[in-house]
Amino acid sequence: MKKIIFGVALVLSTFTFKLADAQLKINLNLNIGSQPEWGPTGYDHAEYYYFPDIDAYYYVPSHQYVYFQNNAWVRTTALPARYGNFDVYNSYKVVLNQPEPWRNAAANRAKYASFKGRRGQAVIRDSRDKKYTNHWHDNGNHNGWNKQGRDDHGRPNGHGDHDDHDNGRGHH
Numbered sequence: 474m475k476k477i478i479f480g481v482a483l484v485l486s487t488f489t490f491k492l493a494d495a496q497l498k499i500n501l502n503l504n505i506g507s508q509p510e511w512g513p514t515g516y517d518h519a520e521y522y523y524f525p526d527i528d529a530y531y532y533v534p535s536h537q538y539v540y541f542q543n544n545a546w547v548r549t550t551a552l553p554a555r556y557g558n559f560d561v562y563n564s565y566k567v568v569l570n571q572p573e574p575w576r577n578a579a580a581n582r583a584k585y586a587s588f589k590g591r592r593g594q595a596v597i598r599d600s601r602d603k604k605y606t607n608h609w610h611d612n613g614n615h616n617g618w619n620k621q622g623r624d625d626h627g628r629p630n631g632h633g634d635h636d637d638h639d640n641g642r643g644h645h
Contacts (some may be wrong), residue, residue, distance in 0.1 A: 507533050510598035511561040513568065514605070521574050522566040523581055525588040527552075527559050530575055531566075538576055546575045562598070565591040 508519055512533070521539075522531040529540035529552070531545075537548045552559065565588045567581075576580060597605045 475606075507536075508597060509533075509536070509561075509594065511566075512597050513566050514595045514600045516568050517604075518570060519568045520571070521569040523569050523574060523585060524559070524564055524566060525582075525585045526564050526590065527556055528578070528582060529556075530569075541575075541578070561612065562596055563592050565589075566595050584636055 506515070509531075512519060512522060519533050521533065524530070527540070529538055532540050532548070535548075537550055538552050539546055539548050540552070541547075542553070567585050567588060569581070571577075
């Protein structure tokens with residue numbers, strides 16, 4: 474009798490482990506829709522993007538930038554004016570799936586220094602992959618452009634009066 478109970482318990486524990494493993498995989502894959510349209514393609518899950526060009530981060534789940542200011546790491550929904558020439562679409566983004574990666578800022582700077590100035594990384598906005606069909610769109614809160622390459626007022630990207638827009642540079 475003890476052998477039967479032990480056998481049943483063993484089978485049930487294996488089933489529970491498989492179920493928990495499947496749930497973990499599902500949770501990790503749900504992140505695709507949260508990534509901004511300027512995020513790099515090829516990642517089913519991204520917690521943070523690191524921008525080597527400006528030594529800053531972007532936290533995907535809360536759609537916030539994290540950058541160093543006044544001796545502290547600050548979280549905001551838009552980059553400050555000092556990053557006015559930074560282009561989130563054309564800059565290189567490193568995907569980091571670790572909690573609070575800025576706590577390892579010196580190591581990240583050193584490890585990803587070779588990516589500074591690199592261009593040409595494929596972004597979600599330009600992908601034809603079906604998994605990006607319904608990705609998160611920020612409606613101008615971070616980059617000013619929609620999926621069709623038009624600004625918040627429907628003007629084509631790169632055309633018209635943009636005094637109140639950021640031309641996709643990630644700030645206001």
